[in-house]
Amino acid sequence: NAGVTQTPKFQVLKTGQSMTLQCAQDMNHEYMSWYRQDPGMGLRLIHYSVGAGITDQGEVPNGYNVSRSTTEDFPLRLLSAAPSQTSVYFCASSYAQLVSANEQFFGPGTRLTVL
Amino acid sequence: QQQVKQSPQSLIVQKGGISIINCAYENTAFDYFPWYQQFPGKGPALLIAIRPDVSEKKEGRFTISFNKSAKQFSLHIMDSQPGDSATYFCAASRSEKLVFGKGTKLTVNP
Numbered sequence: 001n002a003g004v005t006q007t008p009k010f011q012v013l014k015t016g017q018s019m020t021l022q023c024a025q026d027m028n029h030e031y032m033s034w035y036r037q038d039p040g041m042g043l044r045l046i047h048y049s050v051g052a053g054i055t056d057q058g059e060v061p062n063g064y065n066v067s068r069s070t071t072e073d074f075p076l077r078l079l080s081a082a083p084s085q086t087s088v089y090f091c092a093s094s095y096a097q098l099v100s101a102n103e104q105f106f107g108p109g110t111r112l113t114v115l
Numbered sequence: 116q117q118q119v120k121q122s123p124q125s126l127i128v129q130k131g132g133i134s135i136i137n138c139a140y141e142n143t144a145f146d147y148f149p150w151y152q153q154f155p156g157k158g159p160a161l162l163i164a165i166r167p168d169v170s171e172k173k174e175g176r177f178t179i180s181f182n183k184s185a186k187q188f189s190l191h192i193m194d195s196q197p198g199d200s201a202t203y204f205c206a207a208s209r210s211e212k213l214v215f216g217k218g219t220k221l222t223v224n225p
Contacts, residue, residue: 004158031211040124042204042217043159050211058212090158103149104213106158 001026004107006091012113013081021076021110023091031094032074033104036060036087043090049074081114088112118142119207121216128223134192136219138205141186145207150179150190151215153202162203163190195223 007022025032033048035058045058049068063085065077074093078085089110094102120139128134138148149164165172165179165188172179178191192199200223205216 033213035215040217042121042215044215045212048211056211059214092158103161103164104151104159106160108156108158 003027004091004093004105006089006107006110008110009108010111012115013078014115015082017081018077018079019081021078021089021091021112023074023076023107024072025074025091025093025105026072027093027095027105028071029093029095029105030071031096031102032068033058033092034064034066034074034076035090035092036085037090037109038087046076046089078112081112083114086112086114118214119205119216121205121219123219124217125220126222128195128221130195130197130223130225132195132223134190134195134199134221134223136190136203136205136221137187138189138207138216139185139187140207142207142209143186144209145214147208148179148181148188149206149208149213150177151204151206153204153218159204192221195221197223197225199223 004025030051034046035043044060047066049055091107092104094104096102150162151159152162153159163177176193181188202218202220204218
């Protein structure tokens with residue numbers, strides 16, 4: 001199993017550009033989520049999904065869109081990038097819909113810089 | 116509003132010493148308290164976790180102590196090793212969301 005994979009590893013955008021961060025898992029996990037990590041801020045939940053076709057907002061959803069058409073994939077879209085979105089983005093997945101029941105498996109991260 | 120407060124921000128310990136990281140929470144509905152370990156350039160990985168019906172959980176050199184009445188929990192790393200140098204995050208969850216503390220950067224000097 002590859003686990004949770006994220007692409008790209010690094011990305012530089014100009015303000016106003018759009019892009020999609022890809023996330024895939026091969027563990028047949030129902031729950032997937034996106035976090036951003038900023039220095040001194042810990043990890044903050046952006047969006048999450050408890051199954052295909054179901055998504056919901058986390059703590060910091062503004063400026064980001066998600067969709068979940070398959071169990072395996074959970075892309076994160078930035079429609080109009082802003083410098084405040086410069087961060088390291090982590091995708092995570094777990095077997096059960098309730099995070100309190102299961103370990104979250106994190107991907108290696110995508111480092112995004114918005115100029 | 117910060118739901119999980121973690122301290123200290125950074126910690127330097129000598130090899131063989133005890134590392135202690137503390138967390139406090141406000142929401143009494145939280146029912147799961149994991150600790151994650153993150154090495155530079157990597158994603159976080161689950162280290163150890165506890166539920167509020169247990170006061171202590173030990174796995175090897177790592178122990179979680181949980182005080183439900185004080186709404187506090189802590190991570191103790193016994194016999195700290197240079198390989199333990201990493202950033203540690205406490206977290207709390209209920210149902211579908213996991214809330215993280217801001218992290219503690221641990222450095223273990225040889």
